[in-house]
Amino acid sequence: MISENSPIILSVNDLTANVDGTQILKGMNLEIKAGEIHAIMGPNGSGKSTFSKILAGHPAYEVTGGEVSFLGQNLLELEPEDRARSGVFLAFQYPLEIPGVSNLDFLRVAYNSRQKHQGLEELDAFDFDELVQQKLDVVKMDAAFLHRSVNEGFSGGEKKRNEILQMALLEPKLGILDETDSGLDIDALKIVADGVNQLSNPDNATLMITHYQRLLNYVVPDYVHVMANGRIIRSGTKDLALELEERGYDWVLDEAAAGVA
Amino acid sequence: MTASVTSLVNQPYKYGFVTDIESDTIPAGLSEDVIRLISAKKNEPDFMLEFRLKAYRQWLKMDEPTWAEVGYAKIDYQKIVYYSAPKQQKKLNSLDEVDPTLLETFEKLGIPLSEQKRLSNVAVDAIFDSVSVATTFREKLFEAGVIFCSISEAMREYPELIRKYLGSVVPVGDNFFAALNAAVFTDGSFVYIPKGVACPMELSTYFRINNGDSGQFERTLIVAEEGSSVSYLEGCTAPMFDTNQLHAAVVELVALDDADIKYSTVQNWYAGDANGKGGIYNFVTKRGLCQGVNSKISWTQVETGSAITWKYPSCVLVGDNSVGEFYSVALTNNMQQADTGTKMVHVGKNTRSTIISKGISAGKSENSYRGLVKIGPKADGARNYSQCDSMLIGDTAGANTFPYIQVQNNTARVEHEASTSKIGEDQLFFFRQRGISAEDAISMMISGFCKDVFSQLPMEFAVEADRLLALKLEGSVG
Ligand SMILES: Nc1ncnc2c1ncn2[C@@H]1O[C@H](COP(=O)(O)OP(=O)(O)O)[C@@H](O)[C@H]1O
Ligand SMILES: [Mg+2]
Numbered sequence: 143m144i145s146e147n148s149p150i151i152l153s154v155n156d157l158t159a160n161v162d163g164t165q166i167l168k169g170m171n172l173e174i175k176a177g178e179i180h181a182i183m184g185p186n187g188s189g190k191s192t193f194s195k196i197l198a199g200h201p202a203y204e205v206t207g208g209e210v211s212f213l214g215q216n217l218l219e220l221e222p223e224d225r226a227r228s229g230v231f232l233a234f235q236y237p238l239e240i241p242g243v244s245n246l247d248f249l250r251v252a253y254n255s256r257q258k259h260q261g262l263e264e265l266d267a268f269d270f271d272e273l274v275q276q277k278l279d280v281v282k283m284d285a286a287f288l289h290r291s292v293n294e295g296f297s298g299g300e301k302k303r304n305e306i307l308q309m310a311l312l313e314p315k316l317g318i319l320d321e322t323d324s325g326l327d328i329d330a331l332k333i334v335a336d337g338v339n340q341l342s343n344p345d346n347a348t349l350m351i352t353h354y355q356r357l358l359n360y361v362v363p364d365y366v367h368v369m370a371n372g373r374i375i376r377s378g379t380k381d382l383a384l385e386l387e388e389r390g391y392d393w394v395l396d397e398a399a400a401g402v403a
Numbered sequence: 404m405t406a407s408v409t410s411l412v413n414q415p416y417k418y419g420f421v422t423d424i425e426s427d428t429i430p431a432g433l434s435e436d437v438i439r440l441i442s443a444k445k446n447e448p449d450f451m452l453e454f455r456l457k458a459y460r461q462w463l464k465m466d467e468p469t470w471a472e473v474g475y476a477k478i479d480y481q482k483i484v485y486y487s488a489p490k491q492q493k494k495l496n497s498l499d500e501v502d503p504t505l506l507e508t509f510e511k512l513g514i515p516l517s518e519q520k521r522l523s524n525v526a527v528d529a530i531f532d533s534v535s536v537a538t539t540f541r542e543k544l545f546e547a548g549v550i551f552c553s554i555s556e557a558m559r560e561y562p563e564l565i566r567k568y569l570g571s572v573v574p575v576g577d578n579f580f581a582a583l584n585a586a587v588f589t590d591g592s593f594v595y596i597p598k599g600v601a602c603p604m605e606l607s608t609y610f611r612i613n614n615g616d617s618g619q620f621e622r623t624l625i626v627a628e629e630g631s632s633v634s635y636l637e638g639c640t641a642p643m644f645d646t647n648q649l650h651a652a653v654v655e656l657v658a659l660d661d662a663d664i665k666y667s668t669v670q671n672w673y674a675g676d677a678n679g680k681g682g683i684y685n686f687v688t689k690r691g692l693c694q695g696v697n698s699k700i701s702w703t704q705v706e707t708g709s710a711i712t713w714k715y716p717s718c719v720l721v722g723d724n725s726v727g728e729f730y731s732v733a734l735t736n737n738m739q740q741a742d743t744g745t746k747m748v749h750v751g752k753n754t755r756s757t758i759i760s761k762g763i764s765a766g767k768s769e770n771s772y773r774g775l776v777k778i779g780p781k782a783d784g785a786r787n788y789s790q791c792d793s794m795l796i797g798d799t800a801g802a803n804t805f806p807y808i809q810v811q812n813n814t815a816r817v818e819h820e821a822s823t824s825k826i827g828e829d830q831l832f833f834f835r836q837r838g839i840s841a842e843d844a845i846s847m848m849i850s851g852f853c854k855d856v857f858s859q860l861p862m863e864f865a866v867e868a869d870r871l872l873a874l875k876l877e878g879s880v881g
Pocket of ligand 2: 190191192235320321
């Protein structure tokens with residue numbers, strides 16, 4: 143539920159950024175309040191993944207201007223791990239495989255890093271096991287996945303579910319899902335969407351990046367933004383997503399171009 | 404590669420100090436006279452002098468090998484000092500008589516030798532430059548019938564065993580560096596486990612090079628009689644000099660019927676600085692002979708130091724049903740070069756071998772696995788399984804795999820698997836995005852990568868090895 147008085151979780155002002163000397167973000171503006179679900183849509187190459195990685199602090203991207211505040215603090219001056227521990231979570235478009243590191247160990251170390259950072263109790267292997275069993279239900283994942291190496295040999299859908307499992311454990315204040323729906327069949331999509339809905343509450347916020355409206359039937363956004371060429375060119379409600387589905391992106395791009403001209 | 408990856412792999416070497424001690428050092432250079440001098444200083448039986456001279460004469464006719472994937476300036480063998488020993492000539496009756504400076508040196512290296520402080524279940528032979536300075540727990544081992552002493556002592560006290568086994572696995576003319584070693588070796592360890600005895604404690608030799616001009620040529624011989632077993636570990640460090648020191652060792656293992664030898668190495672010689680100046684040339688020949696039926700020899704190595712490493716611990720599986728194993732982690736960073744692997748030579752029936760090799764390359768280093776699996780015509784039912792995995796940290800390091808397979812028996816089964824993985828910016832970012840620091844991320848990925856090898860090390864050393872790798876890599880990823 144959204145209310146005017148909800149605290150602001152993320153506020154992005156005129157953010158510009160480069161990768162390898164090329165400007166990719168050309169003035170992003172976005173405000174997300176607690177309890178809200180936002181969707182960013184837009185054609186391939188418009189800078190959506192870049193934006194999500196910059197929020198998470200990927201070192202390959204260079205912020206050249208603008209501000210990002212997260213829960214009132216300057217997000218841009220935090221190391222990636224501190225952003226994560228403070229509650230920024232990014233579900234990757236292409237989750238990596240990490241051979242040799244068990245999923246369970248990975249989850250426990252991640253969980254305990256956050257606990258420690260927030261001055262909360264770290265869990266031993268035994269207590270953690272109990273916790274993780276409950277979280278498995280969120281994404282209907284089999285416990286056998288815990289004992290395999292992180293994402294190694296997982297199918298596309300299993301990797302995405304594993305991302306949501308990590309999110310369920312880390313309970314972020316801002317969950318950013320980069321194309322979490324892509325490559326999923328309808329059953330997997332429903333499971334992932336159901337997981338996201340379970341995790342959403344009045345104290346946190348979700349930013350979904352997708353270029354299909356399909357996911358938005360299951361996770362209903364409060365706001366939809368269209369991104370093109372490094373900035374948000376239009377914002378609306380979920381009806382905008384339906385309109386995009388029907389008419390494609392060109393008309394928005396044309397209108398934006400006309401508006402700028 | 405960004406600064407963070409680099410800074411994570413680069414930690415100062417903490418064993419780089421030099422001990423100031425008066426030593427008995429002969430002038431640099433090699434000749435028959437020098438060999439006679441070494442032999443005389445060591446008070447050896449005559450057959451040893453003959454052994455050395457025979458090796459030297461063969462060495463003179465040999466060429467330095469050039470096939471390995473390593474490059475270095477030509478070594479001037481006349482500039483090397485072949486004998487350097489801390490001055491302390493008289494025979495010691497107890498460890499309390501060892502020069503306190505030496506005891507202190509080993510303590511600083513984490514190898515306490517004195518009665519009160521020594522490791523509880525590990526007997527240590529401590530070798531400083533050319534000679535053994537102390538061997539702990541000798542009496543206790545002797546009660547079990549186990550001989551553990553320096554090879555110099557063994558030549559004087561057990562000449563028959565030495566005459567029978569020395570050079571029996573690695574002949575004097577085996578290769579250029581082995582021949583050089585046979586001519587000039589100054590010390591090393593000798594282990595003899597009698598029939599039916601399971602050695603009651605871990606045995607270990609700790610090698611320390613101190614003199615900047617001396618080479619270290621040690622020779623280790625382990626003989627396990629019928630039905631006996633032993634686990635042996637060697638460790639090594641050296642001070643930091645901006646010149647290179649040559650370390651050309653030979654290790655020979657002999658396992659008779661049903662005997663079991665486990666030989667572990669944690670090699671941390673000085674690797675040179677970040678620009679490749681200084682460091683040890685580690686040119687080593689290690690070979691085990693599974694002479695008896697059902698015998699087993701297992702090599703485990705964790706190679707982290709040296710400017711250049713050239714070594715192939717091997718097993719010759721002669722006895723029927725004998726087993727050879729090779730578990731290796733080789734880590735190179737900065738300008739280090741490693742060309743290492745194993746040879747498994749199957750001669751007897753139903754012989755089995757396992758090779759697990761993990762190469763980790765960071766910085767601008769070069770890391771090659773080179774291995775030979777040879778199945779002889781009589782080795783019916785022989786089996787080999789090899790797995791060679793490479794891990795690249797950053798994107799300026801090199802990794803190669805050279806597996807050679809020769810099969811002369813069609814009942815044999817040989818399997819080879821290989822993989823390459825990478826720790827780069829994206830892998831680290833994934834961990835960091837989940838709140839895990841880059842240091843912890845590297846350590847988790849490296850431990851995971853190495854666990855099949857570390858699990859083979861004796862308990863005390865597995866933890867040590869894990870920590871050593873983490874230290875070596877600190878600063879290398881970004
Ligand atoms: N490392 C890089 N070097 C150069 N260009 C890049 C790099 N990464 C992304 N880009 C470019 O940035 C633009 C935005 O990419 P991305 O953020 O992945 O878009 P989206 O997620 O919206 O499809 C694309 O034109 C892409 O080619
Ligand atoms: Mg994308």
